[in-house]
Amino acid sequence: MDSNIAGIRVDVTEDGYLSDLSQWNKEIAIEIAKENNIELTDKHWEVLNWIQEQVKNEVALSIRSIKKSGIIDIKEFYDLFPGGPLKISTKIAGVPKPKSCI
Amino acid sequence: MKNLVILGAGTSGTMMANHLVSKLDKKDWNITIVDQYKTHYYQPGFLFLPFDIYTEDQVKKVGEKFIPKGVNYIQKKIEQIFPTENKVELEDETLQYDILIVATGCKIAPQETEGMKGENWHKTVFDFYTYEGSLALRNKLRDWKGGKMVVHFTEMPIKCPVAPLEFVFLADSYFTKKGMRDKVDLTFVTPLGGAFTKPKATAALSHLMKEKNINVVTDFNIERVDNEKNQIVDYGDTTVDFDLLVTVPTNMGDEVIERSGMGDDLNFVPTHHNTLQSLDHENVFVIGDATNVPASKAGSVAHFESETLTDNILLYIAGKPLKEEFDGHANCFIETGNNKALLIDFNYKYEPLEGTFPIAGIGPLQLLKESIFNHWGKLAFRWIYWNMLLKGIPIPMVSRNMSLKGKKIN
Numbered sequence: 126m127d128s129n130i131a132g133i134r135v136d137v138t139e140d141g142y143l144s145d146l147s148q149w150n151k152e153i154a155i156e157i158a159k160e161n162n163i164e165l166t167d168k169h170w171e172v173l174n175w176i177q178e179q180v181k182n183e184v185a186l187s188i189r190s191i192k193k194s195g196i197i198d199i200k201e202f203y204d205l206f207p208g209g210p211l212k213i214s215t216k217i218a219g220v221p222k223p224k225s226c227i
Numbered sequence: 228m229k230n231l232v233i234l235g236a237g238t239s240g241t242m243m244a245n246h247l248v249s250k251l252d253k254k255d256w257n258i259t260i261v262d263q264y265k266t267h268y269y270q271p272g273f274l275f276l277p278f279d280i281y282t283e284d285q286v287k288k289v290g291e292k293f294i295p296k297g298v299n300y301i302q303k304k305i306e307q308i309f310p311t312e313n314k315v316e317l318e319d320e321t322l323q324y325d326i327l328i329v330a331t332g333c334k335i336a337p338q339e340t341e342g343m344k345g346e347n348w349h350k351t352v353f354d355f356y357t358y359e360g361s362l363a364l365r366n367k368l369r370d371w372k373g374g375k376m377v378v379h380f381t382e383m384p385i386k387c388p389v390a391p392l393e394f395v396f397l398a399d400s401y402f403t404k405k406g407m408r409d410k411v412d413l414t415f416v417t418p419l420g421g422a423f424t425k426p427k428a429t430a431a432l433s434h435l436m437k438e439k440n441i442n443v444v445t446d447f448n449i450e451r452v453d454n455e456k457n458q459i460v461d462y463g464d465t466t467v468d469f470d471l472l473v474t475v476p477t478n479m480g481d482e483v484i485e486r487s488g489m490g491d492d493l494n495f496v497p498t499h500h501n502t503l504q505s506l507d508h509e510n511v512f513v514i515g516d517a518t519n520v521p522a523s524k525a526g527s528v529a530h531f532e533s534e535t536l537t538d539n540i541l542l543y544i545a546g547k548p549l550k551e552e553f554d555g556h557a558n559c560f561i562e563t564g565n566n567k568a569l570l571i572d573f574n575y576k577y578e579p580l581e582g583t584f585p586i587a588g589i590g591p592l593q594l595l596k597e598s599i600f601n602h603w604g605k606l607a608f609r610w611i612y613w614n615m616l617l618k619g620i621p622i623p624m625v626s627r628n629m630s631l632k633g634k635k636i637n
């Protein structure tokens with residue numbers, strides 16, 4: 126599916142996740158964050174970078190992997206991305222929706 | 228003489244012993260199997276025991292009875308595997324091996340969640356994934372007067388991922404039959420975004436939930452069980468109240484995998500998805516619930532794996548390349564209550580599809596649709612398990628790789 130985020134044409138899945146991480150950039154992230162009523166802080170960026178790293182290394186993301194990430198605990202994760210933190214953070218990070226999604 | 232050692236005499240280990248005893252030359256190979264317990268449990272029966280559908284005797288038998296003659300059976304605890312030294316340490320002896328098959332399964336780890344294994348464990352907080360839990364729950368249900376029953380699972384992966392759903396469906400028909408369904412408020416709580424892991428099956432199952440008046444709470448990631456307020460609490464501070472909690476705790480591989488430094492975070496052994504060889508040691512193979520392969524953790528999966536693994540062990544011995552054959556094939560009945568069941572058939576690539584099984588266009592089993600036939604199929608599975616599956620006898624017409632015949636692909 127075609128979509129236009131922050132004035133940029135990107136490929137997305139049915140539920141709005143980028144299909145190709147190489148099309149991602151910071152403007153896109155800021156725009157998707159806005160749609161979810163989130164203003165990105167340094168801590169958000171740190172988490173988003175970490176998520177992209179995991180996906181590039183083909184490590185499956187889960188609430189358990191967040192617990193072990195060493196950069197954030199689960200409570201903070203919920204504070205940064207209220208609602209469904211893994212679902213929302215992966216969308217902003219431009220990576221696929223995790224299978225065991227929260 | 229060479230030694231092949233199988234660790235664990237559950238579903239997978241027992242099947243491998245039965246397959247290999249007739250395939251390996253007795254002049255060259257000793258086969259040994261090790262398990263800590265005398266009893267072999269039919270774990271799928273733990274779903275029925277709480278509702279008085281099965282008796283204790285129907286779900287357990289003496290394990291040694293299923294180990295073929297010609298295989299050396301040792302009932303001892305496995306302390307540690309030393310994969311670089313090709314040896315396994317038991318309680319009081321050490322075994323050397325040329326080939327090792329790890330079939331130590333997985334089990335519940337309620338200690339992973341704060342408060343779960345607390346003061347109310349097996350009083351108002353139950354599991355049904357162990358014999359003890361399932362039996363304690365049966366005794367509780369026999370004279371439970373009703374209230375809020377919450378059926379919950381903690382995180383994926385769990386063995387038989389449909390079991391929590393089946394539990395809630397069976398609970399609905401159990402209370403209906405007892406004439407007390409109006410006194411029970413049933414809620415299903417899941418960490419997933421929907422009723423099941425696969426979208427098509429989720430759609431079919433969500434419909435049933437509605438029909439049966441079962442509340443569903445999705446995206447719930449449990450942080451702790453509050454034993455004072457009788458609530459489960461998630462990381463986002465959402466709470467669900469219960470009078471009776473039936474939970475599936477985190478599932479983990481056995482501690483022996485951790486002690487041996489052979490597992491991931493959850494003590495599952497990194498395994499090649501299609502050959503079932505361990506990724507770290509070429510003479511170590513892994514089967515069943517002990518692997519980290521992204522297939523369902525189910526007896527039917529272990530059965531399909533055992534056929535590929537048997538061929539691969541023979542290829543390995545002959546010094547030939549292994550077959551990359553296993554496709555993640557799973558075939559599971561889902562009990563939906565009132566003597567009906569669904570059947571799903573899927574693999575790594577295809578999610579459960581509608582259609583007929585095992586004969587294309589004829590069935591008699593209906594994929595993804597409720598039917599009485601499917602329920603009989605599920606009950607027949609117990610007989611098949613003890614009499615065919617464990618003995619490594621192929622199940623007629625059901626092949627190790629998934630077939631797309633008779634399935635609707637869209």
Ligand SMILES: Cc1cc2nc3c(=O)[nH]c(=O)nc-3n(C[C@H](O)[C@H](O)[C@H](O)COP(=O)(O)OP(=O)(O)OC[C@H]3O[C@@H](n4cnc5c(N)ncnc54)[C@H](O)[C@@H]3O)c2cc1C
Pocket residue numbers: 234235236237238239240261262263264269270271272273274303304305306330331332333355356357386387390481483514515516517524525526527528529559560
């Ligand atoms: C409630 C429930 C319902 C289920 N329903 C179904 C179903 O309908 N259909 C289906 O196909 N599957 C079902 N399953 C799943 C199925 O039972 C398992 O997938 C299957 O038993 C896995 O076999 P396994 O050999 O890998 O592990 P197991 O059968 O668990 O065997 C592992 C063995 O290793 C031994 N072991 C482990 N560590 C040690 C140690 N350190 N020392 C000595 N021995 C050790 C254990 O004692 C055990 O006997 C269900 C499971 C449960 C819990």
